[in-house]
Amino acid sequence: MKENTAINAVQLRDVSFTWTGRSPFRLDIEDFSIASGETVLLLGESGSGKSTLLSLICGVIAPEQGDIQVGGTRLADLSSGARDQFRANHIGVIFQQFNLLSYATALDNVLLALHFAPERRGRIGNPRAEALRLTDALGLPDSLVINAPASALSVGQQQRVAVARALIGAPALIVADEPTSSLDADAQASFLDLLFAQAKEANSTLLMVSHDERLGARFDRLVDLGNVAHVERGQAA
Amino acid sequence: MIFLRLAIKSLISRRMTVGLTIFAIAMSVALFLGVEKVRTGAQASFADTISDTDLIVGARSGSVQLLLYSVFRIGNATNNVSWDSYQDIAARPEVDWIVPMSLGDSHRGYRVMGTTDAFFERYRYRGGRALDFANGGRFSDLFDTVLGADVASDLGYKLGDPIIVAHGLESFTEHDDKPFRVSGILAKTGTPVDRTVLISLEGIEAIHVDWQGGAQRPGRAVSADAVRAMDLTPSAITAALVGVKSRLQVFRLQREINEYPQEPLLAILPGVALQELWGIVGVAETALIGVSAMVIATALLGMAAMIFAGLNERRREMAILRALGAGHTTIVAMLLLEATLIATVSAALGTLLLYAGLWVARPYVDAAFGLYLPINAPTIHELGFLLAVVAAAAFVSLVPAIRAYRMSLAHGMTIRS
Structure with missing residues (x-):
């Protein structure tokens, strides 16, 4: 485990978020932080508020109160547009499945991440070559990446393209929401190998959410979401 | 991008x-x-239906009505213009040319128009284009007829074919004792001329010589040969196209025809009437x-x-x-x-x-x-x-x-x- 540096990759304090939609709930997080360069597995069943937590960290939704910092930047200080820009530049996101624009090629899907992120784009000389280097390292044949629409790829291949997209331009933080749940056991292991290797190469902090404890051995730290967040369901407060 | x-x-x-x-x-x-x-x-x-005509003259009615029956062959004249009045107008110094039109008969749904050779010279359309003959030529005989392009193609007529003119527009009585012969077929113009059967003014007179009130006078029929010897000057026409010598005289001539003391007449400017009509169609x-x-x-x-x-x-x-x-x-x-x-x-x-x-x-x-x-x-x-x-x-x-x-x-x- 790395030393806890002065600036945490992610830090939440006294955060409270209320969802007023059809099934209202309230999420409270007193204190949760991830050190820079750390790999953390966040354990939680569905409904434990993990998607909401990830949306908060990514700045897609804003809390009513409390302080969220990513890489030392206070998200509340940013306008909604600036948060979008910040997310693009500093966070790579991998979803459970359906990560890709199905009509576009894998290559375009990867390059699209750079379109919104000038800082990540600035770290790369030739985006196309870099995208192909990454997909190559992730074991995807170039012909498939360049020519085929993403919908023609297998689920495992799509997840690996999502990794390449999250990692291109080396963002400080990778957020992965159950990226292996749609893969079988063998594919899970090789997927995680690749993810870890590439995240390490990019010096990125990794936050992964899963309900599968068995994955924990690879990570620096295992956190049970139940210990960090408190969820209240029912009528909106 | x-x-x-x-x-x-x-x-x-x-x-x-x-x-x-x-x-x-x-x-x-x-x-x-x-x-x-x-x-x-x-x-x-x-707008191109008629051009280069300065005035259209007819019996007093509405300008659109006069335009409709004289140019578009739609509807009927309420009254005729007497031959004396026509001659009077023709003799006026401002008048360069005048083409008489006599309407009222038909042939298998197409209007028959009596006119003179001047019609082929003076009638212009689409910005000054003159009528062309696709086949044959003008009237050379009393019982010659020139067909519009549509009449010829729809009814399948060719030069030399006989044509019987029916009395009135929707009647079953025919001038079958005096058949006409196709002497010419006009080229397509895209104007109502295409749907017109043209015969000479004398021809119109000839088939009506022995008629009175919509029927042939019994026992007093005049044969086609006999009619040639008769004076076939009409007593009236339906309308006339007029060209003036100088455009500056158009309005004065129009006013004088409109105030003609011997008979209630109407003279219209075709362009103005066309616009008025288009306003309705529009x-x-x-x-x-x-x-x-x-x-x-x-x-x-x-x-x-x-x-x-x-x-x-x-x-x-x-x-x-x-x-x-x-x-x-x-x-x-x-x-x-x-x-x-x-x-x-x-x-x-x-x-x-x-x-x-x-x-x-x-x-x-x-x-x-x-x-x-x-x-x-x-x-x-x-x-x-x-x-x-x-x-x-x-x-x-x-x-x-x-x-x-x-x-x-x-x-x-x-x-x-």
Whole structure:
């Protein structure tokens, strides 16, 4: 485990978020932080508020109160547009499945991440070559990446393209929401190998959410979401 | 530009619904442009029906009515112009030429017009074009007839064929004792002349010599040969086309004919009367434009509905874009771009359809309706219209775009598929 540096990759304090939609709930997080360069597995069943937590960290939704910092930047200080820009530049996101624009090629899907992120784009000389280097390292044949629409790829291949997209331009933080749940056991292991290797190469902090404890051995730290967040369901407060 | 490329690929991936939408808009655009072409073509053809004639003279009635029966062969004259009055006008110093017209009989649904050889010289259409003979020539005999192009082609007449003139417009009594012979067939003009059977003024007189009150006088029939020896100066005509020596004299001559003391007469300026008549016909034209504009509006609403309906299945796409750092404005811009692309392709396709349609239909339309539809490059007006369609498409797509904006606010990065 790395030393806890002065600036945490992610830090939440006294955060409270209320969802007023059809099934209202309230999420409270007193204190949760991830050190820079750390790999953390966040354990939680569905409904434990993990998607909401990830949306908060990514700045897609804003809390009513409390302080969220990513890489030392206070998200509340940013306008909604600036948060979008910040997310693009500093966070790579991998979803459970359906990560890709199905009509576009894998290559375009990867390059699209750079379109919104000038800082990540600035770290790369030739985006196309870099995208192909990454997909190559992730074991995807170039012909498939360049020519085929993403919908023609297998689920495992799509997840690996999502990794390449999250990692291109080396963002400080990778957020992965159950990226292996749609893969079988063998594919899970090789997927995680690749993810870890590439995240390490990019010096990125990794936050992964899963309900599968068995994955924990690879990570620096295992956190049970139940210990960090408190969820209240029912009528909106 | 990666966004344009992605938008195009996204549209292609939904090619069935997008294709149908494009087709619907393209059809509506083609319809609107087509209506516009027909309208301007019709107006031009209409205004070109008669030219180089300074005045049309007839018995006093309305100017539109006089125009209708004298030029368009529609309706009837309420009264005739006496031969004396005609001669009076013809003798006036301002008058350069005058062509008498005698209407009232018909041949198998086509109007018969009695006139003189001067008609072939003086009648002009489409900006000064003179009548041409496709076959044969003018009257050389009392019982010669010259047919308009449509009459000849519809009834299958050729030179030398006999023709029986019927008395009146819808009667079963025929002047069958005095058949005419086709001496000439006119080339197509796109004017009512095409649907006219022309005979000489004397010919009209000849077939009516022994008639009184709509029937032949019993026992006093005059044979076709005997009639040749008779004086066939008519006692009245229906109308006359007049050309003046100097255009400056037109108004004075018009006023003097209108105030002619011996008989109530009316002289009209063809151009003014044509405009007046078009003003009446033009209501239909405005309605036609209104309807085609509504068709476009409907097609654009259909497009908005198509985009709107697609939003639900595209939540994933939007969540992905949001996660990659796309702002709400990007989502809105993406949908506007989509609508603009659809409308641009539709406008281009609609224009192509129009030209293809014109190319195919033009000979038919010209032949069937005498309507000449010019195929020329789109006018500034039409290009402006195409731009307006694209702008309107972007505007109506604001509805689904705003909906998508709200959805991306509410759902954040959660992907439900």
